[in-house]
Amino acid sequence: MNTESVLIDQWRSLLSEYSRVAQELDRALQHHHGMTMSDYEVLDRLVDAGCKARAQELVGDLHLSQSALSRAVARMEKCGLVERAMCDTDRRGVFVTATDAGRAAHSAARATQLDVLKRHLADRVPQG
Amino acid sequence: MNTESVLIDQWRSLLSEYSRVAQELDRALQHHHGMTMSDYEVLDRLVDAGCKARAQELVGDLHLSQSALSRAVARMEKCGLVERAMCDTDRRGVFVTATDAGRAAHSAARATQLDVLKRHLADRVPQG
DNA sequence: TCAACTTAGATGCACATGCATTGAATGTCT
């Protein structure tokens, strides 16, 4: 049996599709919102979590290393999209909260994301 | 209808699976062969093309920018995996050829790749 | 209480990437 070439084909497909969409998405987000795909992911999870979350929680949900998250938050803080706050119960921890501007940016970026996905995931067959 | 959340779910799945596999793959290739995932991709396409190809052709098949390819080839040349040669018919062009060491490295790295894919794509349902 | 260990997050560092530009070679049009 041909398990190996099937695996490789699967991987190549996955890689291809990811690369295609990610490139468009990154470009669009960068161009329209000055935001990385990672930045948007962070903002998105943050909003999902009620616009306030421990950095630690976010790391678990994202495909980013701890240091990458730290810098993403720093970037976004500099842009006024989020704020960092001490955590009372554990002063090692950091609460990240989305500002009004952050929520607005998220909303706008989400529209951009959907637009890109519509154009570049359209040919995907939904899996049974 | 709920097209939008379906799209987003699809994208999140794609991103998740890609990230998981890519991370393992990158780590394994780096650790065992001192090679980037991109380096391996380049070497792989090169072997597919008969161990000799124009840089230009490679760019088309890969998910890399022209500059990234240029540097990947430079890296691999420094490691003795490939060689660059003038192209007679178009002296702007560059032929990239896999050396013996390059072919050996490809073969070894391919085994590593398959190992990772077996362990991390195993739960994928093959599509129709 | 004090020492050893663990955990949260920031940062120095090396490095891969994309964009824009450069320089050379080729093509095209008059």
Next chain:
DNA sequence: AGACATTCAATGCATGTGCATCTAAGTTGA
């Protein structure tokens, strides 16, 4: 032939990333 545009590949630059490390804070155990 000569001027202008296009293409190939390399490179300066800015930036995002992971790894290893650091500091501060919390935890555990004697």
